Amino acid sequence: MSELTPEFAGEMATIALGHVAREYPYALVHVVNDAGDVALPRVYHPIFYGSFDWHSCVHGHWLLARVLRLYPHLSECAAIRAHFDRSLTGDKVAGELAYLDLPSSAGFERPYGWAWLLKLAAELRGHGDMQGQAWEGAFRPLADAIARRFKAFLPKADYPVRAGVHSNTAFALTLAHDYASAALDGALIELISLKAQTWYGGDADCQAWEPSGDEFLSPSLMEAELMRRVLAPGGFRAWFKRFLPRAGQGEPATLFAPVRVSDRSDGKIAHLDGLNLSRAWCWRGIAGALDNDDPLKERAAEAAHRHLGAGLPNICGHYMGEHWLASFALLALDAGRPPATPGI
Numbered sequence: 308m309s310e311l312t313p314e315f316a317g318e319m320a321t322i323a324l325g326h327v328a329r330e331y332p333y334a335l336v337h338v339v340n341d342a343g344d345v346a347l348p349r350v351y352h353p354i355f356y357g358s359f360d361w362h363s364c365v366h367g368h369w370l371l372a373r374v375l376r377l378y379p380h381l382s383e384c385a386a387i388r389a390h391f392d393r394s395l396t397g398d399k400v401a402g403e404l405a406y407l408d409l410p411s412s413a414g415f416e417r418p419y420g421w422a423w424l425l426k427l428a429a430e431l432r433g434h435g436d437m438q439g440q441a442w443e444g445a446f447r448p449l450a451d452a453i454a455r456r457f458k459a460f461l462p463k464a465d466y467p468v469r470a471g472v473h474s475n476t477a478f479a480l481t482l483a484h485d486y487a488s489a490a491l492d493g494a495l496i497e498l499i500s501l502k503a504q505t506w507y508g509g510d511a512d513c514q515a516w517e518p519s520g521d522e523f524l525s526p527s528l529m530e531a532e533l534m535r536r537v538l539a540p541g542g543f544r545a546w547f548k549r550f551l552p553r554a555g556q557g558e559p560a561t562l563f564a565p566v567r568v569s570d571r572s573d574g575k576i577a578h579l580d581g582l583n584l585s586r587a588w589c590w591r592g593i594a595g596a597l598d599n600d601d602p603l604k605e606r607a608a609e610a611a612h613r614h615l616g617a618g619l620p621n622i623c624g625h626y627m628g629e630h631w632l633a634s635f636a637l638l639a640l641d642a643g644r645p646p647a648t649p650g651i
Contacts, residue, residue, distance in 0.1 A: 309612050311640035313378045319633040320374045320383040322623050324390065326358045326630045327367040334360045338411035353402035354394050359630040362420035362473070366634040368394070369427040373637060376433050388438065395431075395442040400449050407452060417460065418479030421453045425486035428453075432489050450486070454495055457483055461498050467506040469530075471522030471582065476506065477529040484536045500537040507534055511549040515559035518566050523581030523635070527551070527562060528589035535596050543596055555602040562586070563610045565617035574627040581628075583618035584635035587611045591642035615639055 333348045333356065349356035358364035371387045378384070406412055416424075428450030431443040468474040480499050487495035507530050515527040531550060535543050547554075557563050565586075568579045590611035597604040618639070622632040 309615060309640075311377075311637070313381060315640070316374045316378050316637075317381045317383050319622070319637055320371060320381065320387060322629060322633045323367040323370045324383065324386055326626075327364055327371070327390065329357045329630075332359060332626075333357075336361070336415070338409075340409075340411060351406050353399040355403065359626070362416055362423055363631040363634075365420060365427055366423040366631065369423060369430055370634045370637050372427060372430040372434070373641065376430065376439075377641075391442050392438070395445050397445045400445055403449055404452060407449075417456070418476060419473035421456060422479040422482035424453050425450060425457075426482040429486040429489035450490070454483075454486070454490070454492060458495060458498060461502050464502070469526045471517060471519060471524040471526050471529070472578070475524050475526065475529060477503075477526070477533040478524050481529070481533045481536060484533070503533050503537045508546070512552060513550050513559075515551075515562050517561060518579065518582055521575035521578045523578040523585060525562065525582060525586050525589060527559075528586055528593070532589045532592050535592055540596060544598065544601075547593070547597075555606065557606060563606070563613075565614050568621065571621065571625045571628055577625070577628045577632075580618050580621045580632055581635050583614045584622075584632065584639050587614035587618065587639040588635070588642050590614065591639065595643055611639070 330347075330349060335348050335351070337344075337351060339345060347356075352361055352364075355361045355364035355368075358367045368391075371390070374381070375384050375387045407415060428443075428446060431439065431446055434440065434443060464476070467476040469477075480503055484496065484499045486492070487499060510530065513527050513530075515525075517525060517527065531547060534546055534550075538546060551559075551562075553559070554562075565583045566579045568576060570576045571580070587610075590607045594604050594607035594611065597607065618632075619636055621628060622636050623629045
């Protein structure tokens with residue numbers, strides 16, 4: 308499969324509906340401030356208490372919102388709407404905000420969870436019916452709070468994080484840029500563009516020393532996917548030729564070959580299924596930005612297809628992957644469509 312179909316969108320929605328409200332197991336990341344500061348996840352996180360951890364629950368909700376907007380007549384959509392009616396309410400948003408406002412939560416989920424929350428907020432902006440507008444209106448204070456956090460954090464972040472896991476700054480700025488474009492937040496767009504070019508604009512002849520053993524993002528391709536957003540088309544193509552000058556010849560070869568996943572019951576090793584899917588997402592975006600006569604264009608599309616083939620069969624079957632992989636599958640299959648309707 309290389310294109311998103313209604314049938315597969317419904318299957319992914321079913322997977323997400325099976326875990327966004329599943330409370331256990333849950334990896335709670337919480338600073339205990341005193342002996343009484345211990346509670347169940349849903350007390351701290353009245354919306355995002357499922358899916359094994361906070362950020363996975365956030366992007367599980369993004370998947371549901373995206374499927375609902377793309378295919379509103381699927382049989383699964385009634386359950387999505389009912390879940391959003393229960394979850395995306397003013398009082399529950401206030402509960403999430405209260406946790407973020409704790410002094411010990413200043414760095415909570417920075418930057419990965421922040422980025423996914425903005426991606427969800429961008430998608431909710433595209434739901435134009437009255438029900439969708441109610442969800443987006445209730446959710447907007449949470450998006451505003453995270454956007455402010457990005458604006459406060461990025462000016463003091465002197466260096467990027469290039470690891471292929473949650474701390475990766477290129478991934479965070481990519482999703483935050485999608486939100487800023489949808490929200491018409493010019494200040495955030497300008498800040499992201501400046502930081503991206505400061506961090507990555509001079510990069511050249513990337514050696515692509517990857518994968519590492521538990522990555523779910525390609526540090527190399529994720530950087531390119533961000534630069535594709537912040538540069539004009541011609542500027543991106545010129546930058547990319549400097550960044551991966553031998554990509555048209557299939558080098559570095561590691562970027563073109565799917566990775567092996569030896570044990571999907573191991574949560575860290577299972578990250579590599581996500582690497583195959585996120586590489587497919589990046590390669591599809593890069594291919595679409597290249598000139599038609601560029602020898603890399605077809606090679607990039609083929610690499611995306613191979614990585615999809617390696618990743619898609621494994622999005623369910625074991626909870627260590629099932630609680631998050633479908634979101635990355637949807638990113639890859641949905642590549643090329645606008646993330647939301649700006650300004651709605």
